Amino acid sequence: MKATRYSDGTVTYPPRPVGPEGGEPVAEVDLTEYRAEVVTWTVATATPPGVRQPNPLAIVEFDVDGEPVRAIGGLVTDEDGEVNVDIGDDVRPVHVEELRDPEAGIKEPTSQDWDGYRFEPV
Amino acid sequence: MDRVAVIGASMTPFGQREEWILDLLAEAGQAAMVDAGIEGADVQHLYVSNMASGEFEGQTGIMNAVAQDLNCLPAYAARIDQTSSSGGAGVYQAWQSVASGASDLTLLVGGEKMTHRTTAESTDVIASLTHPIEYAHGVTLPSFAGLTARKYLEQYDAPRESLAEVAVKNHKNGVDNPNAQFRKEVEVETVMESPIIADPLRLYDFCPVTDGSAALVFCPESLAREYTDDYVVVSGVAGATDTHVVHDRLDPTTMGGVVESGEAAFGMAGLDPDDVDIAELHDMFTILEFLQFEDLGFAAKGEGWQAVTEGRTEKDGEIPINTSGGLKSKGHPLGASGVAQVHEVYEQLLGEAGPRQLADDPEVGLACNVGGFGNCVITTILERA
Numbered sequence: 001m002k003a004t005r006y007s008d009g010t011v012t013y014p015p016r017p018v019g020p021e022g023g024e025p026v027a028e029v030d031l032t033e034y035r036a037e038v039v040t041w042t043v044a045t046a047t048p049p050g051v052r053q054p055n056p057l058a059i060v061e062f063d064v065d066g067e068p069v070r071a072i073g074g075l076v077t078d079e080d081g082e083v084n085v086d087i088g089d090d091v092r093p094v095h096v097e098e099l100r101d102p103e104a105g106i107k108e109p110t111s112q113d114w115d116g117y118r119f120e121p122v
Numbered sequence: 123m124d125r126v127a128v129i130g131a132s133m134t135p136f137g138q139r140e141e142w143i144l145d146l147l148a149e150a151g152q153a154a155m156v157d158a159g160i161e162g163a164d165v166q167h168l169y170v171s172n173m174a175s176g177e178f179e180g181q182t183g184i185m186n187a188v189a190q191d192l193n194c195l196p197a198y199a200a201r202i203d204q205t206s207s208s209g210g211a212g213v214y215q216a217w218q219s220v221a222s223g224a225s226d227l228t229l230l231v232g233g234e235k236m237t238h239r240t241t242a243e244s245t246d247v248i249a250s251l252t253h254p255i256e257y258a259h260g261v262t263l264p265s266f267a268g269l270t271a272r273k274y275l276e277q278y279d280a281p282r283e284s285l286a287e288v289a290v291k292n293h294k295n296g297v298d299n300p301n302a303q304f305r306k307e308v309e310v311e312t313v314m315e316s317p318i319i320a321d322p323l324r325l326y327d328f329c330p331v332t333d334g335s336a337a338l339v340f341c342p343e344s345l346a347r348e349y350t351d352d353y354v355v356v357s358g359v360a361g362a363t364d365t366h367v368v369h370d371r372l373d374p375t376t377m378g379g380v381v382e383s384g385e386a387a388f389g390m391a392g393l394d395p396d397d398v399d400i401a402e403l404h405d406m407f408t409i410l411e412f413l414q415f416e417d418l419g420f421a422a423k424g425e426g427w428q429a430v431t432e433g434r435t436e437k438d439g440e441i442p443i444n445t446s447g448g449l450k451s452k453g454h455p456l457g458a459s460g461v462a463q464v465h466e467v468y469e470q471l472l473g474e475a476g477p478r479q480l481a482d483d484p485e486v487g488l489a490c491n492v493g494g495f496g497n498c499v500i501t502t503i504l505e506r507a
Binding site: 012014041042044046047048049050051052055057059070071074100107111112113115118 | 177241242243245246247249250253254255256257258259260261262264265268269270271272273276317318319320321322323367368369370374
């Protein structure tokens with residue numbers, strides 16, 4: 001889960017060609033080495049083709065050595081399919097090989113990556 | 123500087139229509155030209171607001187098709203795509219074409235044909251505007267609304283029922299709109315007991331999938347009386363953007379594009395939020411009405427929900443919001459919505475809104491059209507001439 005640090009110290013996920021304050025990319029930050037706090041979450045039940053149903057999602061905030069870095073991703077559910085997080089809880093990223101069926105949606109399957117990270121309660 | 127006048131307006135019935143995109147666009151375009159008393163040959167610039175006719179229907183090149191169908195040749199023609207704010211972006215483009223002196227008569231037509239697709243397919247077409255990492259996770263616009271609503275309710279200690287009150291108000295307003303998709307009142311209990319779509323939001327917190335179109339005719343104010351004595355002027359219009367990845371916004375309950383475009387439009391008009399008599403806000407989801415109400419300066423941050431629960435945004439309240447029924451009740455044919463918002467303000471300012479007409483002769487109206495989840499926003503302020 002690669003974020004980018006810019007020359008002015010800011011960090012974003014995902015990486016951008018230019019940082020939010022105008023800085024140049026200078027380093028890669030592996031967010032899997034950090035824990036994050038849940039900013040907000042939802043469980044979407046009306047999902048598009050190729051997406052799990054229901055689809056629990058969260059916006060989370062990592063603390064990267066004092067620099068806040070936000071990300072969005074799915075939530076890992078328990079064995080009963082329940083979401084066990086709330087705003088303010090700690091989570092960690094867990095790699096998932098295929099987040100949705102690349103062949104089922106409107107986008108060209110080869111146009112982007114389909115693996116990524118969901119968030120698991122700590 | 124010569125101000126820009128709106129001398130004609132129209133909208134088709136919104137809902138599930140048999141017509142495809144080109145016929146829908148022609149229907150509204152013809153009606154607006156009749157309203158303005160012009161012919162196609164008079165049109166110098168033609169803009170067609172539309173998000174995704176290629177993706178929904180397989181029809182591209184729609185601006186040229188409309189130019190021919192409405193007999194506007196050889197007018198300059200362009201399609202305007204700014205996702206859900208394509209209509210507002212068309213208003214901005216039409217204003218620019220006249221204000222710059224490039225055109226003395228501009229026709230704007232906005233429309234979308236969606237209902238032949240399943241809701242899941244339409245959701246996917248719209249979700250393709252998200253960042254690739256968002257799309258990979260199956261993030262949709264409704265899921266952004268759920269994420270934002272949960273944060274808003276917690277951050278400002280607002281009751282869940284306050285969101286339901288938005289749906290109740292806008293459905294009530296839609297009953298009086300003959301072109302609205304839903305003309306049926308709903309109760310708070312109906313909203314609160316409807317199926318969850320993106321927790322904590324439920325089915326009645328969301329606008330429907332809709333076919334329809336709307337149109338406007340613009341000219342310099344110095345020429346307006348050659349066509350009509352009844353017109354309005356665009357006194358302020360501005361657009362702004364916010365982050366593509368929605369999670370990057372420091373406060374998820376603030377839409378920067380609304381704040382920036384609102385401030386610029388008010389500055390251009392020389393007006394304040396207190397001067398506005400009627401506003402059409404982009405209530406694609408009920409939570410968006412709170413966000414825009416606050417971000418445009420009608421209420422302090424976190425207090426917009428109280429304006430709704432206290433009835434201040436009702437038709438007889440201090441600032442009526444979405445007298446048309448809003449996207450919630452009227453429907454949301456993507457490229458048409460921003461144009462239809464201005465159509466409602468136009469009719470209210472000219473006293474032509476029929477059973478929806480506000481009693482106290484509104485003089486200043488505002489329309490806020492939101493693209494993506496606040497990714498692109500256009501705010502337009504209109505005044506009675």
